[in-house]
Amino acid sequence: xxxxxxxxxxxxxxxxxxxxxxxxxxxxxxxxxxxxxxxxxxxxxxxxxxxxxxxxxxxxxxxxxxxxxxxxxxxxxxxxxxxxxxxxxxxxxxxxxxxxxxxxxxxxxxxxxxxxxxxxxxxxxxxxxxxxxxxxxxxxxxxxxxxxxxxxxxxxxxxxxxxxxxxxxxxxxxxxxxxxxxxxxxxxxxxxxxxxxxxxxxxxxxxxxxxxxxxxxxxxxxxxxxxxxxxxxxxxxxxxxxxxxxxxxxxxxxxxxxxxxxxxxxxxxxxxxxxxxxxxxxxxxxxxxxxxxxxxxxxxxxxxxxxxxxxxxxxxxxxxxxxxxxxxxxxxxxxxxxxxxxx
Ligand code: ADP
Ligand code: MG
Numbered sequence: 001x002x003x004x005x006x007x008x009x010x011x012x013x014x015x016x017x018x019x020x021x022x023x024x025x026x027x028x029x030x031x032x033x034x035x036x037x038x039x040x041x042x043x044x045x046x047x048x049x050x051x052x053x054x055x056x057x058x059x060x061x062x063x064x065x066x067x068x069x070x071x072x073x074x075x076x077x078x079x080x081x082x083x084x085x086x087x088x089x090x091x092x093x094x095x096x097x098x099x100x101x102x103x104x105x106x107x108x109x110x111x112x113x114x115x116x117x118x119x120x121x122x123x124x125x126x127x128x129x130x131x132x133x134x135x136x137x138x139x140x141x142x143x144x145x146x147x148x149x150x151x152x153x154x155x156x157x158x159x160x161x162x163x164x165x166x167x168x169x170x171x172x173x174x175x176x177x178x179x180x181x182x183x184x185x186x187x188x189x190x191x192x193x194x195x196x197x198x199x200x201x202x203x204x205x206x207x208x209x210x211x212x213x214x215x216x217x218x219x220x221x222x223x224x225x226x227x228x229x230x231x232x233x234x235x236x237x238x239x240x241x242x243x244x245x246x247x248x249x250x251x252x253x254x255x256x257x258x259x260x261x262x263x264x265x266x267x268x269x270x271x272x273x274x275x276x277x278x279x280x281x282x283x284x285x286x287x288x289x290x291x292x293x294x295x296x297x298x299x300x301x302x303x304x305x306x307x308x309x310x311x312x313x314x315x316x317x318x319x320x321x322x323x324x325x326x327x328x329x330x331x332x333x334x335x336x337x338x339x340x341x342x343x
Contacts, residue, residue, distance in 0.1 A: 003339040024145055027247055029077035029231050032143045041138040043074035049129035051337075057171045060099050061181060062213040063132070064106025066285075070234065071136035072114050073217035073287040077232035079224045080140035082114050087121035090131040103132075109182055113216070144291070148229035149248035153292035153313040158220065158305050160262040161237045165283020166274055167212025170198065170205065180206070180213055200271035204264035215287040222301050223293075230291035236282040236334020241290055241311075242318060243332075253319040254311030254330065281320075282333040 002010065012026045023039065024032040030043035045067065047053055053063045068085065075082040087107065091100070111118060116136065174194055179186040185206065187195070195205050217232065229248055233240050237259075245252050259280050269276035292313050299307040320330040 001338050004337040005339075007338070023143070028146050029074040030080070030138070032078065032140075032145070035139075038139050038141050039080075039143050041075055041078050041080045041140060041143065042135065043071055043138075044133060044135040045070045045074070047132040049131070051129075055177070057175050057177055058213060059106075059177045059179065060102035061106035061109075062177075064103040064108075065110045065182070065214050066106075067132050067134050068107055068110035068114070068116075068136075069215050069217055069287065070285075071134050072110070072116070073215070073232040073234065075136055075138035076217050076219045077144075077230055077289060078138070078140055079142065079144040079220070079227070079230065080138040081219075082116045082136050082138040084119045084137045085111065085116055086135040086137075087118055088123075088131070088133040088135075089121070090124040090126035092126055092128070092130060095130075107134075113182065142224065144224060144227050144230045145247075146229055146231045146244050147247040147249075149244060149250050149292040149313045150228060150294065151250055151313055151315045153228055153294055154296065154309050155241070155252060155254065155290065155292050155311040155313060156297055156299075157233075157237070157260065157288060157290050157308050157310050158218065159286070159288040160260045160265065160280070160306070161233055161286045161288055162265050162276060162278075162280030162283045163208050163211035163262050164215060164285040164287075165212075165236075165279040166265050166268055166276075167208040167210070168283075168285070169272075169274060169279075170209060170268070171212065173198075178209065178213075180210060182214055182216075198268065198271055200268045204267040207262070207264040208268055212285065215285060217287040217289075218305055220289055220291070220302065220305070223297055226293050226295045226297065227291045228293055230289055233284075233286045233288045233290060235284045235336070237286075237290070238281045238330055239332045239334030239336070241332075242330075244290065244292075245313070245318065248313075251314040251316040251318055252311055252330075253314055253317075253321060253327070255321045257323050258308060258310045260306065260308045260310075281330075284335045 021034045030041040
């Protein structure tokens with residue numbers, strides 16, 4: 001079987017003619033269609049039980065929240081605003097009635113968080129696994145594509161990466177759903193005991209768990225006009241930067257010493273033995289933004305969003321400059337569906 005990237009390339013080659021209002025199709029975080037004086041953005045995400053989520057260590061609320069926020073992230077990655085959502089669900093007959101209520105609680109909370117509305121969808125029964133899919137429609141006056149990076153552009157990253165990957169690693173050890181909601185955490189004494197067994201501070205552990213379970217993408221409003229290309233980090237920093245470079249026909253070099261790591265990731269990695277840098281380069285689902293620009297950005301321009309210059313776009317090649325100054329090839333590693341060994 002071909003892997004996800006090869007399948008998308010195959011589909012893309014076959015469906016290659018579009019009406020003129022289609023500005024961008026397969027190959028970006030969202031499709032872009034001109035409509036009057038603005039652009040409509042369309043993105044969709046599919047979540048499959050035991051592939052994207054696992055009921056042994058997540059609550060239906062958290063799964064619903066993430067279904068919406070992963071789509072919101074793709075709209076923000078285009079410099080857009082999310083507006084309307086369609087929801088498709090395929091459920092097993094044996095699920096308790098509470099499953100649906102809690103799933104809807106998470107979906108509703110996230111839609112509210114981003115000012116979007118559910119306007120339709122479809123339902124089916126499923127024989128084995130649960131399937132969830134959301135399609136989010138947004139708009140932008142000036143969409144930012146993945147394919148606008150030019151040699152010489154500076155590469156910037158919002159926030160920190162690796163946190164969600166570390167949160168997932170913790171969950172795989174905890175193997176129990178924790179009642180963590182957007183504005184409320186209810187841990188049993190037993191949960192507290194389990195989390196304390198990691199011998200890292202509780203705030204750091206909860207921060208990483210929340211980064212994985214309830215990602216909160218953030219838009220980059222103030223500096224959009226200066227940006228040449230942008231995408232969100234959903235599959236891993238190295239893999240997603242490689243995708244951006246591929247779409248733009250350029251290369252990149254990033255500097256290891258500049259990769260931002262959260263204090264929580266550093267603390268928990270020291271306590272547990274996780275490889276923080278590897279998680280930051282290859283861990284998925286951080287839903288941060290990577291963007292390139294020929295300008296030097298004032299990185300303190302948006303007080304609530306940390307922005308770090310992590311590298312430079314080059315004519316070709318994909319490298320990481322290590323702490324010791326040596327240049328090494330950067331392997332685009334992260335999550336690729338249907339690829340046996342991810343990498
Ligand atoms: P993202 O991670 O932002 O969702 P990817 O890097 O996975 O995007 O690239 C997927 C691109 O391929 C997107 O433009 C998406 O719309 C398109 N794509 C993925 N699956 C299909 C499909 N089955 N049919 C058509 N286009 C697809
Ligand atoms: Mg994306």
